[in-house]
Amino acid sequence: MAELTNDFSWSVSRDQMFRSCQRAYYYHYYASWGGWSDDASEQTRKLYTLKNMKTLEMWAGSVVHETIAEALRRYAHDQSEIRTGELQARARSKLRKGWMEAVNREWIRQPKKNNLQELYYGNGKSLPKEKTDAVREIVYGSLQTFTESDVLQEILAAPQMSWKPVDQLDTFELNGTKVWCAIDFAFTDPAGRLTIIDWKTGKKESDAIREQLACYAYFACDKWQVSCENMRLLGVFLQHDPAPKWYNLTEADLFEAQNAILESAAAMRTKLADVENNTPQPESAFPTIDNERVCRKCKFREVCPQMNGAET
Ligand code: SF4
Structure with missing residues (x-):
């Protein structure tokens, strides 16, 4: 199998992270690279674990997206009816499975298994009921809205x-x-x-x-x-x-979007020591931010000097 290489690419989420905190961007897109390998350093493995974490809100969103996508694919395959109760039941088993993966820390051996930020930075076993209720509410409510929507009928x-x-x-x-x-x-x-x-x-x-x-x-x-x-x-x-x-x-909006993507990619490339090989400058070239509200929720706060009183 060809060796995986960390090639430069652009996405909306990458742009958002770059604009929010360059140190988080560095951890996510560079320093965690290769953290899946047994040969990786402890720090790289740690960063890879942190990179793959989801917040409860992100998890709820991914369960909804997955459930909807599967329902539409089933419909395309055999015209399976799309009903609220059935979608909610399927989502419930995804939530159960994801929750068990997180509390059993299955992500230690398989980093792509569900790892929830609130549990990781909490007691690892439980969360306040209002938080888990909120996840269920997002998932079940969203699926109900989907099945009852005019957009679904149009599709x-x-x-x-x-x-x-x-x-x-x-x-x-x-x-x-x-x-x-x-x-x-x-x-x-x-x-x-x-x-x-x-x-x-x-x-x-x-x-x-x-x-x-x-x-x-x-x-x-x-x-x-x-x-x-x-x-x-x-x-x-x-x-x-x-x-x-x-x-x-309009075409003008698209032109503007194209320019914004190119400008954003160019700004990201200024942080590379070797543009051709997508090799980043040293960590210190990616500044931390001084924003308590953002840092308090950051998945990298365990390792980031900004949150650990060290020199940045
Ligand atoms: S803790 Fe703050 S400074 Fe550090 S990576 Fe996260 S957002 Fe950036």
């Missing part, structure tokens, strides 16, 4: 030939930079417009969604040769409102 009414692959990680090239994106769902509506859907389990509004949708639109133009006028972009905020929120993007 199911569309011929399956018009469906694009469900929730698949893919890339496109932008001036030589690989850009990652995973569209939750896309299909061509009866009027011939490509409809791109983003299921959201988090806050109703954020700047990130426009950035993310612009990235999807760019991907769609590149992959499926669709123009902006022939595209509908919608965010469905499953926790709050089944009515989708439409986002209009």
